[in-house]
Amino acid sequence: MTKEILINSSPAECRIALIEDRVLQEVLIERRHVESMVGNIYKGTVQRVIRGMQSAFVSIEANRNAFLHVTDITMELDPGQKADRLDERIEERIRQGEQLLLQVTKEPTDSKAARVTTRITLASRYLVMTPGSTQVRVSLKIEDENERERLKDFITICQGDFSAGFIARTAAAGVEQESLQRDADILEARWQDIMRRFRLESSGSLLYRELPVLLKVMRDIVFDDLTRITVDDDRALVEVQDFLADFLPDQLDCLTRATSGQNLFDRYGLEEQIQAALQSRVALNSGGYLVIEQTEAMTTIDVNTGSYLGSRHLSETIFRTNLEAAEAIPKQLRLRNVGGIVVVDFIDMKTENEKQELLDCLHAGLLEDPIPCGLSLVSTLGLVEITRKRSGKSLQMMLSQPCLHCHGLGLVNSTDALAAAVLREVYLRRREFENSSCLVLAGQELVDRLHTGYRKEVQAMYRDHAVVLKLSVSPELCEDEFRLIQPAEVQ
Secondary structure (H helix, E strand, O other): OOEEEEEEEOOOEEEEEEEEOOEEEEEEEEEOOOOOOOOOEEEEEEEEEEHHHOEEEEEEEOOEEEEEEHHHOOOOOOOOOOOOOOOOOHHHOOOOOOEEEEEEEEOOOOOOOEEEEOOOOEEOOOEEEEEOOOOEEEOOOOOOHHHHHHHHHHHHHHHOOOOEEEEEOHHHOOOOHHHHHHHHHHHHHHHHHHHHHHHHOOOOOEEEOOOOHHHHHHHHOOOOOOOEEEEOOHHHHHHHHHHHHHHOHHHHHHEEEOOOOOOHHHHOOHHHHHHHOOOOEEEOOOOOEEEEEEOOOOEEEEEEOOOOOOOOOHHHHHHHHHHHHHHHHHHHHHHHOOOEEEEEEOOOOOOHHHHHHHHHHHHHHHHOOOOOEEEOOOOOOOEEEEEEOOOOOOHHHHHOOOOOOOOOOOOOOOHHHHHHHHHHHHHHOHHHHOOEEEEEEEOHHHHHHHHHHOHHHHHHHHHHHOEEEEEEEOOOOOOOOEEEEOHHHHO
16 A cells, blocks of 8 residues: 655645545645644633633634633642542633633634633644643553553653653654653743743733644654655745654655646546545445535434445345445545534444444544544434544635525525516515516526416416516526516616
8 A cells, every 4th residue: 555645835825635545535725825723822811701601702812812611721730639620610710811821722713713722732743742731641542552651651751850741642652762752852842932932922922833734744644654755846845855854854765856747636636536525425336325414513424325236135235335334434534624523324224233343344444534533332213423523624614615696505496486486576566567567687597487387477467467577588697586677777
């Protein structure tokens, strides 16, 4: 299996694709004019405490507030105190006007402010520092118990007298103490600088900016099994070279400059794969398919057999389709960068063994995702709930926007509904058009429908109310729009 990273950089944006055997697994997009806030650390001031929501709004930049929930506030306990004070209300934890050290965990949207936390984390290649804690932990993806104990021992030595916790990342597996110590020293120096700036800077100041997406990928994703890193821009090439030379010199041999003038994504056929990821319907190899619908509250996935007739027995057909869907769903969630709650409606299965095999298959796929995921049991209705931590905007939000005509509904009024609306509007305004003409401007389909299906109603309008209804096609109007023109305007 070949694993590659493709970097397509332009003045407007930077696109990074992670591919395996030329199949797109993940795509990351960063627009030059929109800077990501996730991971940034600010000196904020509490503007308003909302007791009813157990939350607060805090200012983190000029004219920009963020949302802070009570569960995202770290409690400072006295030495030796072990009790968890999660039952304390927000007004007992913070007060209006108080200055806090805050880190952004979720980007702001059109309808929601950015979400922040007082639980600060600082990441490097092998370690994550958690100031305010002294715990030493190891990534759950490192399963070997001997390796976990080895890393804990090394990190404890690196920790020394420094009052902060550390988490060994997946990349730390097999890494020697020297490299861990280097990361710990870098993180300690970074934290000391942040605290120094917190004391000196004014409220609303940015104290630490997270790495751009290009360098974050180099830090978090580049592993020994990577085959190639291809860059199509000189400036991006220099950035990647410098970063690898400082932190991952062994990976410099993987770095190449694309020589062709063709779009790097076109050359690998990724543009088509990205467009396919924006469609709600996903075809399965067997003939079945998924229907993925994203809403503000959750994402729903419906599994259908389609034309799959691979077995004489319906139960076997259902089971095979469900298994294929369980393999495809984790890949689709990662590719589309879907976060939050995901509800999957699998086709009903009868036996517990089949349900367990389905869950095992789904769990194995979710383990490949670098974003933390959770999985529930199969309900009596065949529903499975998946939780996936939000990591920025989804691919759909990055590359599309709601239709200005249908307002994101994906539906427009039917021709019959529009025809009825035209006649209803004419009837309500009949006194304006009495003994005269009313010109209806509409799309071709609506005009045809009024001519053919509503001829009697049009004739009745003349017979009963002396209104002559004239129909005309207007190319300026959409298919579900119409206009009524006053008699004076007709002349």
